[in-house]
Amino acid sequence: MITRTDCAFLAVFLLAAPVSAQQFTAGDITVDQPYAFETAPMARAGGGFLTVVNEGDAPDRLIGVRSELPRTEIHLSSMQDGIARMERVDALDIPAGETVELAPGGYHVMFLGLDGNAFEAGEEIDATLVFETAGEVDVTFTVRARDGMGDGHGSMEDHGEMGEHGAEGMSHDMAPAE
Amino acid sequence: MRGKTLIATGAAGLVALGVGVIAFTSFSGGGAENCATASVGADIGGPFELVNAAGETVTDADVITAPSLVYFGYTYCPDVCPMDAARNAQALDILAERGVEAQGVFISVDPERDTPEVVGDYAAAFGDDIVGLTGSEDQIRAASRAYRTFYSLPEDRSDPYYTVDHSTFTYLVMPETGFATYFNRDTTPEEMADTVACFAGS
Numbered sequence: 001m002i003t004r005t006d007c008a009f010l011a012v013f014l015l016a017a018p019v020s021a022q023q024f025t026a027g028d029i030t031v032d033q034p035y036a037f038e039t040a041p042m043a044r045a046g047g048g049f050l051t052v053v054n055e056g057d058a059p060d061r062l063i064g065v066r067s068e069l070p071r072t073e074i075h076l077s078s079m080q081d082g083i084a085r086m087e088r089v090d091a092l093d094i095p096a097g098e099t100v101e102l103a104p105g106g107y108h109v110m111f112l113g114l115d116g117n118a119f120e121a122g123e124e125i126d127a128t129l130v131f132e133t134a135g136e137v138d139v140t141f142t143v144r145a146r147d148g149m150g151d152g153h154g155s156m157e158d159h160g161e162m163g164e165h166g167a168e169g170m171s172h173d174m175a176p177a178e
Numbered sequence: 179m180r181g182k183t184l185i186a187t188g189a190a191g192l193v194a195l196g197v198g199v200i201a202f203t204s205f206s207g208g209g210a211e212n213c214a215t216a217s218v219g220a221d222i223g224g225p226f227e228l229v230n231a232a233g234e235t236v237t238d239a240d241v242i243t244a245p246s247l248v249y250f251g252y253t254y255c256p257d258v259c260p261m262d263a264a265r266n267a268q269a270l271d272i273l274a275e276r277g278v279e280a281q282g283v284f285i286s287v288d289p290e291r292d293t294p295e296v297v298g299d300y301a302a303a304f305g306d307d308i309v310g311l312t313g314s315e316d317q318i319r320a321a322s323r324a325y326r327t328f329y330s331l332p333e334d335r336s337d338p339y340y341t342v343d344h345s346t347f348t349y350l351v352m353p354e355t356g357f358a359t360y361f362n363r364d365t366t367p368e369e370m371a372d373t374v375a376c377f378a379g380s
């Protein structure tokens with residue numbers, strides 16, 4: 001029989017349990033579900049996405065990304081009047097107690113110089129995220145298939161995931177750091 | 179926009195006209211006048227001369243042999259362009275299931291890096307019903323002007339990973355009648371397929 005007290009105890013225990021393979025933690029910063037999309041065979045660039053949670057009382061900043069590729073950068077895609085722009089940013093604010101999403105159409109990790117080493121679905125890409133306060137977090141991006149790519153018979157089910165984070169939909173807490 | 183060359187700024191006028199879609203709900207007629215269209219106040223489309231994946235010079239008459247979803251982008255773009263290309267590919271999949279013949283046309287606005295081989299590889303990754311086109315700077319500028327799209331290549335392209343600003347509309351172009359309507363990024367594959375099927379008379 002599980003009493004109310006046991007439940008509470010269990011909940012605390014679960015929160016303190018080791019994070020899953022898709023979570024990576026340093027200090028107050030947890031990086032959740034890093035993923036990238038498969039690319040065309042000759043693609044030179046790929047995009048990586050993830051969620052950062054700052055459980056601390058102080059703001060932090062993502063100030064760099066490294067990987068084995070020739071260049072890895074923090075980028076921001078934005079959309080204005082139907083025109084897409086993409087630019088490199090030096091840092092991304094991760095306010096205290098907040099969750100910041102790097103999602104398609106907004107902030108992303110830009111992997112440059114694939115040069116014949118296309119991202120294939122199921123592949124894993126190791127990278128290191130550098131936070132100003134929390135320090136370095138080693139993460140693994142899992143490459144996902146993209147609906148609409150490949151043999152042209154992918155399911156439609158994941159479309160919402162791709163589409164709902166349009167550039168216009170960025171939340172206020174994702175403004176680029178000064 | 180500092181340090182960038184502005185090219186084919188017709189998009190500003192297109193944007194000013196608004197991107198509202200007027201949806202006609204009449205199911206009685208089979209004519210294209212009953213299809214959902216985006217309002218545009220200017221001529222869009224027309225002749226172009228570009229280069230296909232095999233390196234051959236092709237014209238609009240060679241390329242637009244079926245209802246076509248025409249998009250201008252570049253292959254180094256890992257975020258927005260593949261989202262739109264995948265959306266268009268999904269619309270084509272829906273149309274194929276319904277037995278409606280249609281194709282995608284991806285026109286690069288980045289000719290230096292998007293060689294015929296690269297743009298062909300990129301288009302093929304999204305499906306064999308998508309044609310990848312590139313061309314000389316002049317050919318691409320002319321095609322972009324015809325479709326009133328906007329793109330902006332940096333003047334200094336010494337960084338091999340430079341980015342290109344570009345408009346993200348997809349144009350529906352018919353073999354006989356040319357430009358039919360355009361779609362913005364919010365259009366779903368299903369909505370797009372419905373509109374294409376309507377114009378195709380299916």
Ligand SMILES: [Cu+2]
Nearest residue numbers: 075076086110
């Ligand atoms: Cu980028």
